[in-house]
Structure formats: C-alpha cells, structure tokens
Amino acid sequence: MAKSKKRKHTPGGWQDWATDRVLRAAIWCALRLPLRARLWLMGRLIRHVVAPLAGYRDRAMNNLAHVWPDMSVQERRHLADLVADNAGRTMIDNYDVKGLMRRMATADITGDGLAEVEKARAEGRPVLFVTGHFGNFEAPRAALVARGYRIGGLYRPMSNPYFNAHYAANMHALSDPVFEQGRRGTMGLIKHIREGGMGVLLFDVYDSAGVPIDFMGQPAPTLTSAADIALKTGALLVPFFGIRKDDGISFDAVFEAPVPHGEPVQMMREVTARLEARIHENPDQWFWIHRRWKPKRQRKRAAAKMGP
Incomplete structure (x- = not known):
C-alpha cells in the first residue's frame, strides 16, 4: 500500500490564521494583566498550546538532537518547553513597547x-x-x-x-x-x-x-x-x-x-x-524553534553541486 504524502504547511493557510487568532486574543488579554501574571500566562500559553499546535516543540527537539545527539528525549522535551516559555514572555514583553522601555530605562x-x-x-x-x-x-x-x-x-x-x-x-x-x-x-x-x-x-x-x-x-x-x-x-x-x-x-x-x-x-x-x-x-x-541548520536541504544542495 502506497504511503500518503505528508501535507506541507502552506503559509497563509488555516493553520497560520488559527495561530494568529489565538495569539492576537492572548496578547489583547495579557496586556490587561499585571506584568508578572502577563508573563506567566504568555509563557504557559506558548509552551502548552501554541508550540505543540504550530510544530515549534518538535522543531526545537529536532534541532537539539542535531546539535546534541547524546541528549535524552526527556531532556530535549524539557529544554524545548523552556524555550517556548521564553518565546511567549519575549513576545508579550515586546508588545508592551512603552512598558519595556520603562523597565529598561x-x-x-x-x-x-x-x-x-x-x-x-x-x-x-x-x-x-x-x-x-x-x-x-x-x-x-x-x-x-x-x-x-x-x-x-x-x-x-x-x-x-x-x-x-x-x-x-x-x-x-x-x-x-x-x-x-x-x-x-x-x-x-x-x-x-x-x-x-x-x-x-x-x-x-x-x-x-x-x-x-x-x-x-x-x-x-x-x-x-x-x-x-x-x-x-x-x-x-x-x-x-x-x-x-x-x-x-x-x-x-x-x-x-x-x-x-x-x-x-x-x-x-x-x-x-x-x-x-x-x-x-x-x-x-536561544530560539531553537528556528530552522537554523536545515541539514537535509544542505545535503541536497551539496549533492547537486557535486553532480552525477
């Protein structure tokens, strides 16, 4: 039986729309909370909802395995969750421009x-x-x-x-x-x-x-x-x-x-x-959710340069 092809993510598709709707609503609500509560909320939201939905957790874990292959799955999962938490905090930090400048002043x-x-x-x-x-x-x-x-x-x-x-x-x-x-x-x-x-x-x-x-x-x-x-x-x-x-x-x-x-x-x-x-x-x-290395693509490009 032939294997079905994995559906590629299409920029601007329903997943992007849904992710943006979740984030816009969360940002609006979070900015109305005290600073400590706001940061906690956004950290948990990105960690437990957005990262799994958008594939960020898996991407971070794959990047960690690429760089530190001896790291256990449990350690990679824990670190990926901390990365997502920091990403959520950073996002809401930066959406409160005046507040961030007051804090950094x-x-x-x-x-x-x-x-x-x-x-x-x-x-x-x-x-x-x-x-x-x-x-x-x-x-x-x-x-x-x-x-x-x-x-x-x-x-x-x-x-x-x-x-x-x-x-x-x-x-x-x-x-x-x-x-x-x-x-x-x-x-x-x-x-x-x-x-x-x-x-x-x-x-x-x-x-x-x-x-x-x-x-x-x-x-x-x-x-x-x-x-x-x-x-x-x-x-x-x-x-x-x-x-x-x-x-x-x-x-x-x-x-x-x-x-x-x-x-x-x-x-x-x-x-x-x-x-x-x-x-x-x-x-x-560090934002391990980025596709920083893309090892498969690098191997394909290297093979193409070498020719048959």
Missing part, C-alpha cells in the same frame, strides 16, 4: 563595548549592533532608546503573514527606521548608518545564500550582511544580548566589545562564537 547596562558606543554617539559615528534570537533581543535596544538613542533595524518577515502584519508594526513602534529584509530594505539601513545612525541586525537565521559557518558544532549557512555593512559604512560592529534573569521578568543588557574589522567571513565567525558562548551559558534562551 532603569536596568543595568554593562559590557566592554558600552563605553565605545557612548563615545561613537557623542562623535556622530555609526554603530551597527548585531545579535541573535536569544533572551529578549529587543531589551538592549529598548534600554538605549529609553536613554535617548535612535536605533533602526532590519527584520525578516514572519512566515505567518497574519502575524507578520502586527509584528512589523510593533517593531516600528519601538524605534524607527525599521526596514524589511531585502535589497531595498538593506539599502535603506545602509543609508541610515552611513549618515552616522545606529541600527540592529539579527544574523542567526538560515539563508541558502549564506556562507557555511559552524554554529553549535554544525555547519549553518550564514549571511555576511552585518560585516559587509559595517565595512562599507565604517560602523562599529557591536554584539549585544538581552539575557533574561532568573526571575523571568528582568534582564541583563550586555554590550560586548566591538568585533574588529577584517575579512567578512572571519568577522561573522567571531559574531557566531559570541552567540554560541551565550547559548552554552543559557541554552533555554
């Missing part, structure tokens, strides 16, 4: 790169911050915006078009200018930075056009965009991280020493190593 911001960022601002020199989907990646940006900085960004649209509409609008609410990933958006960000502005790039997503750079011990196609823009504009390339504290509410905003300018791939290897170090310290805070 008094938060401690540290790191070897902070003094250089402050000096660059005083001198009108450009800065490009680079980070990954770790902790709350908007928290350090909010900390600086609350202190009078203007920090633009480049974002990758969500695969769920219903969710992406309000996700993008919310990014604009924190600090403009914000550009959608693509040639036009990249040129807009470059222009903003070249004129002495500051911007943020998240680099830890799969892109088939990227250069294979080992990430957590496995090759992952990685765009050199952040390094390329820093070199073109003369901007400082400063990794930053918003690390969620044990209370589940507050953050450490850490601005690391700038990555020295040099060969773009080597610069991105250094950026990758900085993120890896944070993940090893707090593996539950």
Whole structure:
C-alpha cells in the first residue's frame, strides 16, 4: 500500500490564521494583566498550546538532537518547553513597547563595548549592533532608546503573514527606521548608518545564500550582511544580548566589545562564537524553534553541486 504524502504547511493557510487568532486574543488579554501574571500566562500559553499546535516543540527537539545527539528525549522535551516559555514572555514583553522601555530605562547596562558606543554617539559615528534570537533581543535596544538613542533595524518577515502584519508594526513602534529584509530594505539601513545612525541586525537565521559557518558544532549557512555593512559604512560592529534573569521578568543588557574589522567571513565567525558562548551559558534562551541548520536541504544542495 502506497504511503500518503505528508501535507506541507502552506503559509497563509488555516493553520497560520488559527495561530494568529489565538495569539492576537492572548496578547489583547495579557496586556490587561499585571506584568508578572502577563508573563506567566504568555509563557504557559506558548509552551502548552501554541508550540505543540504550530510544530515549534518538535522543531526545537529536532534541532537539539542535531546539535546534541547524546541528549535524552526527556531532556530535549524539557529544554524545548523552556524555550517556548521564553518565546511567549519575549513576545508579550515586546508588545508592551512603552512598558519595556520603562523597565529598561532603569536596568543595568554593562559590557566592554558600552563605553565605545557612548563615545561613537557623542562623535556622530555609526554603530551597527548585531545579535541573535536569544533572551529578549529587543531589551538592549529598548534600554538605549529609553536613554535617548535612535536605533533602526532590519527584520525578516514572519512566515505567518497574519502575524507578520502586527509584528512589523510593533517593531516600528519601538524605534524607527525599521526596514524589511531585502535589497531595498538593506539599502535603506545602509543609508541610515552611513549618515552616522545606529541600527540592529539579527544574523542567526538560515539563508541558502549564506556562507557555511559552524554554529553549535554544525555547519549553518550564514549571511555576511552585518560585516559587509559595517565595512562599507565604517560602523562599529557591536554584539549585544538581552539575557533574561532568573526571575523571568528582568534582564541583563550586555554590550560586548566591538568585533574588529577584517575579512567578512572571519568577522561573522567571531559574531557566531559570541552567540554560541551565550547559548552554552543559557541554552533555554536561544530560539531553537528556528530552522537554523536545515541539514537535509544542505545535503541536497551539496549533492547537486557535486553532480552525477
């Protein structure tokens, strides 16, 4: 008997619509709760409802098995659930833009790169911050915006078009200018930075056009965009991280020493190593739900290049 083909997920289909409806309702309700209750609710909702429904739990577990094959199924399941909890908390953190800025206005911001960022601002020199989907990646940006900085960004649209509409609008609410990933958006960000502005790039997503750079011990196609823009504009390339504290509410905003300018791939290897170090310290805070490696696709592309 022939096996039935597994139905592929169609962006914009009923699953995306249903997921977005659940999330919109949850966001609306959660924003009317006190902060601690709000974060708890969204963490549990994503962990127990959305992650299983959308396939995020299985994806996280598969990624963990790819990177740490010796980890038990129980350990992977537990870690995947913690990742989903942090994702839910991060989502509602970032949908309360004014509240996040109030919280980060008094938060401690540290790191070897902070003094250089402050000096660059005083001198009108450009800065490009680079980070990954770790902790709350908007928290350090909010900390600086609350202190009078203007920090633009480049974002990758969500695969769920219903969710992406309000996700993008919310990014604009924190600090403009914000550009959608693509040639036009990249040129807009470059222009903003070249004129002495500051911007943020998240680099830890799969892109088939990227250069294979080992990430957590496995090759992952990685765009050199952040390094390329820093070199073109003369901007400082400063990794930053918003690390969620044990209370589940507050953050450490850490601005690391700038990555020295040099060969773009080597610069991105250094950026990758900085993120890896944070993940090893707090593996539950990286978004393992992303398709970062896509090993099957990488094998197919490698085989196609080799030919018959």
